[in-house]
Amino acid sequence: MSVDAWLAELGVGGLGEAGEAEFSGLAQRHRRELHVHCYRMLGSFEDAEDTVQETFLRAWRRRETFEGRSTLRAWLYRIATNACLDLLAKRRPEPATGGEVLWLQPYPDRLLDELPAGDADEPEAVAVARETIELAYLVAVQHLAPRPRAVLILRDVLGWPAKDVAELLGDSVNSVNSALQRARAGMREHLPAERQDWTGDEDDAGTRELVRRYTDASVATDVDALAALLRDDVRCSMPPTPGLHIGRDAVVTNWVDDGFERMEGLRAVSTAVNRQPAVAFYQWREDAGAYLPLTIDVLRATGGAITEIVTFHADRFPRLGLPERLAADGGTA
Structure with missing residues (x-):
């Protein structure tokens, strides 16, 4: 079925202005899920x-x-x-390492x-959607070569x-099947050992209490209190640095060397990023x-301890919908 015929079935004109507007409107319905796919x-x-943006441009040019053989x-x-594979070949010909x-x-x-809700009533589908957007998954998948990465995401x-x-x-x-097996093996090398025990559910009281204690200790710049919340094998990074x-020892030493204990005047706002608890500091x-x-x-917690901290710079605040400043009383300025 041509696009003209397909649009005609929808009751709109051909590929004139009306058809273009209808095509754009239908494509835009999928923007968020396509964005998440490209993000993975x-x-x-x-x-x-x-x-x-490139996807929609190519879609219109190739309409x-x-x-009509697929949706x-x-x-x-x-x-x-x-489009993702083309960008990876141009900007990042080699996968992540280390x-x-x-x-x-x-x-x-x-x-x-x-x-879209999709299979919201299917626990397995909900778990896959959640786990494959967490930062640990994103980091692991970036260590795969582009084509096996595409196979893994499309299949799994x-x-x-x-x-x-x-x-x-x-x-x-x-x-494809061979690439999928290689990709799964590669993921096992880079995913956390406790893959089945990823970040506690946002409604889990234990996780909320852990995040609260982490927030309080951070605002107080209490390194000893923070260290007590970390698991022995905690990982800490700060992309793009x-x-x-x-x-734990390496993370605490880095904090001390960076002068964290001497910082003053901190405030915090709780939020959620990549289906994980996060704390924005001001x-x-x-x-x-x-x-x-x-x-x-952005925190990952397992078994009542913090197992990963990924810190992002202040330039991410606007994208995350966080206030650009807080007033002296701690409210939004």
Whole structure:
């Protein structure tokens, strides 16, 4: 079915202004899920934004190639995946190494809430959607070469049949199945050992209490109290700044060396990022007469202890919908 015929079935005109507007409107319905798909592929919120724009541009330019053999959604996913692969070949020809991803950026839960409900009643589907957006998954998947990465996401996250993935990539089904096995093995090397015990549910009282204690100790710059909340093998990173610190002693030493204990005038705002608890920190600036953005810590907790801290810089605050400043009384300025 051509796009003209498809639009005619919808009761709109051909590929004139009316058809273009209808096509754009239908494609835009899938923007958020395509953005999340590109984000999983790329690990960068901003690169995903650029790639979704490129996807819609390519879709419009190639509208005559849509024959109606698949849904518009599946067609857009094909274009988006290829756009991601093209960007990876151009900007990052080699995957991440060493357990850190310098281009990693956070994804706010308020935007993830825009995703269609889908199989919301299926516990397994809900778990997959949640676990594959957490930062630990994003870091692990960025260590895969681009094509196995695409195979893994299309097969294990989106649930595409192997034959459809093979058609998209121009490979055989055997090649796709082989790439999937390699990708799964690669993920096991980089995922946390407690894969089945990822971040506690947001309604879990124990996790909320742990985050509260972490927040209070951070605002008080109490390193000893913070150290007591960390698991022995905790991991800490701060993309895009290089450096992955592994183990409680290494993390605490880094904090002390950076002068954390001497910091003053901190305030905190709780939020949620990548379906994980997060704490945004502000610091008092006398010249501004307000608390200004400092950093945001995204936490992973397991068994009542913090197992990972990923810290992002203040430039992420606008994307996360956080206040640009806090008043002297701690409220939004």
